[in-house]
Amino acid sequence: MRKLLLESLLKAPLTEAPPSPDDGALAELAQSLERASRRRLGRSLAIREVDAGSCNGCELEIHALNNAFYDLERFGLKFVASPRHADVLLVTGPVTRNMREALERTYAATPDPKWVVAVGDCALDGGLFSGSYGVVGGVSAVVPVDLHIRGCPPKPNALLKGLIALVDG
Amino acid sequence: MTFLSALESKGSRVAAQRPWPRVVVDAPTWRQAVIGLAAGEATLLGLWSDGEAVHLALHAPEPPQLLITSLPCPARRFPSVAIAHPPALRLERAIYDLYGLEPEDAPDKRPWLDHGRWGMRHPLGVPEPVPAEGDTYAFHGAVGPALHQIPVGPVHAGIIEPGHFRFSCNGEAVVRLEERLGYVHKGIDGLMRGASLDRAAKLAGRTSGDSTVAYATAFAGAVEAALGLDTPPRALFLRALMGELERLANHFGDIGAICNDASFSLIHAHCGILREHVLRVADVGFGHRLMMDCVVPGGTAVDLAAAGAQAIPTLMRTIRRRFPELVELYDSSASLQNRTITTGTLKQPLARQFGAGGFVGRGSGRAFDARKLPGYPPYDDLRFEMVVRQNGDVDARVWVRIGEIAQSLALIEQILERLPPGPIRAHEDLPAPGQAREGLALVEGFRGDVLAWVRVAGNGTVAHCHLRDPSWFQWPLLEAAIEGNIVADFPLCNKSFNCSYSGHDL
Numbered sequence: 001m002r003k004l005l006l007e008s009l010l011k012a013p014l015t016e017a018p019p020s021p022d023d024g025a026l027a028e029l030a031q032s033l034e035r036a037s038r039r040r041l042g043r044s045l046a047i048r049e050v051d052a053g054s055c056n057g058c059e060l061e062i063h064a065l066n067n068a069f070y071d072l073e074r075f076g077l078k079f080v081a082s083p084r085h086a087d088v089l090l091v092t093g094p095v096t097r098n099m100r101e102a103l104e105r106t107y108a109a110t111p112d113p114k115w116v117v118a119v120g121d122c123a124l125d126g127g128l129f130s131g132s133y134g135v136v137g138g139v140s141a142v143v144p145v146d147l148h149i150r151g152c153p154p155k156p157n158a159l160l161k162g163l164i165a166l167v168d169g
Numbered sequence: 170m171t172f173l174s175a176l177e178s179k180g181s182r183v184a185a186q187r188p189w190p191r192v193v194v195d196a197p198t199w200r201q202a203v204i205g206l207a208a209g210e211a212t213l214l215g216l217w218s219d220g221e222a223v224h225l226a227l228h229a230p231e232p233p234q235l236l237i238t239s240l241p242c243p244a245r246r247f248p249s250v251a252i253a254h255p256p257a258l259r260l261e262r263a264i265y266d267l268y269g270l271e272p273e274d275a276p277d278k279r280p281w282l283d284h285g286r287w288g289m290r291h292p293l294g295v296p297e298p299v300p301a302e303g304d305t306y307a308f309h310g311a312v313g314p315a316l317h318q319i320p321v322g323p324v325h326a327g328i329i330e331p332g333h334f335r336f337s338c339n340g341e342a343v344v345r346l347e348e349r350l351g352y353v354h355k356g357i358d359g360l361m362r363g364a365s366l367d368r369a370a371k372l373a374g375r376t377s378g379d380s381t382v383a384y385a386t387a388f389a390g391a392v393e394a395a396l397g398l399d400t401p402p403r404a405l406f407l408r409a410l411m412g413e414l415e416r417l418a419n420h421f422g423d424i425g426a427i428c429n430d431a432s433f434s435l436i437h438a439h440c441g442i443l444r445e446h447v448l449r450v451a452d453v454g455f456g457h458r459l460m461m462d463c464v465v466p467g468g469t470a471v472d473l474a475a476a477g478a479q480a481i482p483t484l485m486r487t488i489r490r491r492f493p494e495l496v497e498l499y500d501s502s503a504s505l506q507n508r509t510i511t512t513g514t515l516k517q518p519l520a521r522q523f524g525a526g527g528f529v530g531r532g533s534g535r536a537f538d539a540r541k542l543p544g545y546p547p548y549d550d551l552r553f554e555m556v557v558r559q560n561g562d563v564d565a566r567v568w569v570r571i572g573e574i575a576q577s578l579a580l581i582e583q584i585l586e587r588l589p590p591g592p593i594r595a596h597e598d599l600p601a602p603g604q605a606r607e608g609l610a611l612v613e614g615f616r617g618d619v620l621a622w623v624r625v626a627g628n629g630t631v632a633h634c635h636l637r638d639p640s641w642f643q644w645p646l647l648e649a650a651i652e653g654n655i656v657a658d659f660p661l662c663n664k665s666f667n668c669s670y671s672g673h674d675l
């Protein structure tokens with residue numbers, strides 16, 4: 001273990017230079033968010049991830065944000081375990097009928113001001129699963145959405161660009 | 170005569186089914202199949218419906234190895250399998266929820282995937298409109314003066330899929346765990362009906378995102394069997410290459426996450442780096458980090474890019490240099506092993522009875538790997554060993570993964586050496602068969618064997634498709650493995666199983 005730790009100290013970090021915020025995201029946020037609430041939340045945001053019906057592909061890439069290459073926490077963004085501690089809900093998947101109430105309750109349990117980021121093509125409009133008896137649709141069919149990050153699943157860099165726009169916008 | 174061939178001789182063979190036989194049987198023969206399953210003469214591979222009949226897939230080592238028995242259900246009921254063979258229980262409940270075919274004398278009649286939220290019962294059978302108010306669910310619980318319950322989920326604390334766990338505890342010790350799943354039910358069986366093969370392949374690849382290659386390969390294999398297509402050899406090797414990259418990425422993720430749940434974040438961090446390396450190489454090689462939509466019926470959608478072919482050997486060197494240090498660290502950290510050894514033990518007879526696949530089965534002595542048996546190309550030409558451990562605890566499931574990483578590296582090396590030249594797709598447009606054809610395939614994903622059964626209609630669209638995740642036979646075993654462990658060890662046990670929610674909920 002000592003060798004591993006020592007090497008980590010001596011070697012250059014793996015963490016990559018941050019991407020610049022996504023222009024589209026900035027534009028979408030400018031429309032949906034008041035500057036005042038942004039100032040109140042400041043540069044440090046607590047994120048609660050909610051899988052509302054995803055295939056789990058989106059979760060895998062959200063997970064990757066915590067690895068040494070992307071290191072999300074350096075931007076003041078961190079994942080928290082409870083919606084009560086969260087400023088941002090990061091919601092994936094087409095919202096299934098069986099998850100609708102859980103998503104509504106999670107949203108209600110998140111204190112104001114709060115933002116909702118819908119991650120993935122499914123979260124936009126139900127994606128490939130829209131039209132099924134088991135699916136309500138995209139996230140905005142259930143709770144108001146401030147920002148969409150597209151992709152199936154979005155690459156970690158795309159997620160970073162969208163999330164940085166939240167704190168930099 | 171073997172058990173399966175005896176069963177086969179009692180039914181009438183369905184000519185449209187490939188490559189393994191499917192026979193239509195009467196109720197007494199169906200019951201014989203069930204009794205044989207209960208006696209351990211065969212393993213349950215799947216139980217599903219197409220709305221008209223129920224299909225039971227059985228596996229045994231002797232020929233024909235795999236057999237589907239089908240029982241038509243004109244009265245919309247069938248003799249319960251679970252009454253004698255518990256591994257069928259949730260599959261039966263799902264059949265009733267979706268298709269309204271009722272398992273007679275079933276030991277558990279509670280809905281499973283249907284939470285009372287769809288606005289109808291039996292959406293794929295004869296739908297009955299009902300208010301979407303949500304059902305209350307009667308958990309089994311456990312009774313005793315000192316017991317208390319802990320409800321967890323569906324929304325969990327981590328970045329994971331949703332499901333509900335109900336713990337009945339005596340102080341710290343778990344007396345009973347009951348799972349309630351179905352939260353991410355998207356209705357994939359229903360979406361498959363009438364879908365074009367292209368769209369269906371995409372849906373199959375999104376049944377469980379972490380196993381997208383395994384699912385797409387299983388679906389493609391089933392379609393190719395149904396249509397009698399010869400898949401180009403290069404495509405078969407590319408699929409195996411993608412499959413092994415997927416296995417590597419997931420095993421690194423799992424080993425890291427298990428250690429993290431034992432508060433050993435150093436290994437988690439390093440495994441996360443290795444996983445990221447694999448995904449980046451997949452992206453360079455095939456244009457998608459998870460390799461979604463890269464495998465299609467008839468072949469593969471993409472060839473290995475030149476840059477990917479160069480990046481893979483570098484990746485292998487990196488893994489071979491870095492991973493042994495992590496294994497040594499795991500093996501020599503008493504604090505970590507204290508958490509994993511003898512924790513969450515799954516007994517061998519249970520693993521056998523449930524036909525548990527992947528690291529769950531192989532960690533409990535069940536030597537089964539669909540790449541070996543029944544086997545499929547190109548694995549029958551490649552050398553690798555099945556990694557089996559006997560102890561059945563969290564530690565055993567970690568070691569199976571560690572062993573399989575080495576095997577995957579060896580496989581990737583052979584695949585690259587022998588990658589045949591030639592086309593990657595047999596046909597640009599798959600031929601419509603003119604009449605209904607059926608196929609089945611079994612593919613070893615990182616978490617176990619994925620079964621795909623498809624009926625292709627005469628016009629070349631999907632008439633019916635059933636995808637069975639390995640988790641169906643692993644989730645119930647988690648309930649058994651946690652018994653007597655402390656609540657605080659649940660995350661560790663759960664991670665070591667790493668069952669799929671989406672793959673199971675469909």
Ligand code: SF4
Nearest residue numbers: 054055057120121122
């Ligand atoms: S967007 Fe793609 S990866 Fe994300 S949940 Fe939907 S299908 Fe899965």
